[in-house]
Amino acid sequence: MLDIAEELHRWVEQGRDFAVATVVAVSGSAPRRPGAALAVDTDGTAIGSVSGGCVEGAVYELCQQALADGETVLERFGYSDEDAFAVGLTCGGVIDILVTPVRAEDPARPTIAAALSAAASGTATALARIVAGPAELLGRALAVRPDDSYSDDYEGGFGAHPELDRTVAAEAAAQLDAGRTGTVEIGEQGSRCGAPLTVLVESSVPPPRMIVFGAIDFASALVCIGKFLGYRVTVCDARPVFATRARFPDADEIVVEWPHKYLERTDTDTRTVLCVLTHDAKFDVPLLQLALRLPVAYVGAMGSRRTHLDRNERLREVGVTELELARLRSPIGLDLGARTPEETALSIASEIVANRRGGSGISLTGAHTPIHHDATSLPARRIGSVA
Structure with missing residues (x-):
């Protein structure tokens, strides 16, 4: 539900009661990933999506029912060969959806509200909820912060064995550190012992950075x-x-400074993408010399193939290794035949997405590769197992 945190936080501040349906697990092909959510308030207003349209109507009704009876439910939707008109995913996948009421009197509301507030403000937070296990624990929640602590606004946590709270808090903090959303399996007493519980951990982290070097029309x-x-x-x-x-x-920020000097002093991480559009050696060489040694997600540089070869030689002359050069996406972008700034931007963005998601960049028509490459479709991981 943290993917629609801003809207839900406004609902909380306005005192609205609502129910939220969250994708818990996915197998096969499905349009949305774990963490995707649809919320419905008492007036019937709906925000978000769990399937891109396939099962929205049925999930909407489940949310209304949860608002009426206060019950948390876990429902599975898949394609039915027996009944072509049955509610299900036409893409052939299967999704599990947790439907949770968030009403004023519901004990989980303060914890969920705390997580929504943090996510809406851009603060890193994770929301851990029990999605499978004893009925009395279903839907219970912990709000987890990066310092491994957790919110005890909801009856000291899950209201079960105290070790369960500590184990889930540590696991959720690890998921948050990696910016991941997914499920884990934990014993009722916080270990592999006892009946297993399935916990969905949703992570919300500040948006990743894109730094565009070179204030040209393509950059706009x-x-x-x-x-x-x-x-x-x-x-x-x-x-x-x-x-x-x-x-x-x-742009969120405009900086007037030599590119390599700015890159030296600004914060980057493993999600940051660097797009070098200056195609001027006096800017490119010192900038790329630094950029190719940073643990960032993507480094791309604009220029013709002739410019690319000349730039690579200049980079070698200043000590950039072949292994470091292999990280450079140059000429930047995928081969779309782009000519205009907008088409070129689409080409660059396509390469960034393919790099991020593990895509091949080839046409899906006639291909036999998976449409979705996300690791989030993997089954639940048990505590103590090797990921």
Whole structure:
């Protein structure tokens, strides 16, 4: 549910009662991944999605029922060969959906509200909920922060064995550190002993960064698509006449500084993407020399194939190794035949998504590769097992 945290946080602040349906697990092909959510309030207003349309109607009714009776339920939806008109996924996959009431009198509301507030403000947080196990524990929640602590607003945690709270808090903190959403299996007493519980851990982390170097017209289009993909976008250029708010109204940040000097002092992580569009050796070489040694997700550089070969030689001359050069996506982007700035931005964004998700970049028509490459479709992991 943290994927719609901003809207749900507003509902909480307005005192609305609502029910939220969350995708818990996926097998086979399915349009949404674990953590995707649909919420319905008492007026019948709906936000979010769990299937892209296949089972929304049935899930909407489950939310209304949860609001009426206060019961948390776990439902499975899949394709039915026997009944072509049955509610299910036409793509052939199977999804498990947890439906939880979040009413004023429900004991889980303070914990869920705390997680929604943190996620809506951009603070890293994880929400851990029991999705399979004894009926009395179904839907109970913990809000987990990066320091491994957890919210005890809900009856000291799950209201079961105290070791369960500590184990789930530690596991959720690890998932949060990796920015992952998925399920884990834990014994009722917080170990592999006892009846197993399945816990869904939803992680919400600040948006990843996209840093675009070079305030050119192609950069303006890339800023727009970067924002569309959910990145916090920075434009950096040493030339103040070009790096202006008027030229890049959608950028989160505009920096007038030599690119390599800015990269030296700014924060990056393993989700950061760096797009070098300057194609000018005096900017590119010192910038890429640094960028290719940082643990970032993607480094791409614009330029013709001739520029690419010349730039690589210049980088070798300053000590960049062949292994480091192998990280460089240059010429930047996928082969879409792009010509306009908007088409080029789409080409770059496509390569970033393929790199992030493990896609091949080839046409799906006639291919036999999976449509979805996310590891989040893997089955629940047991505590103590090797991931």
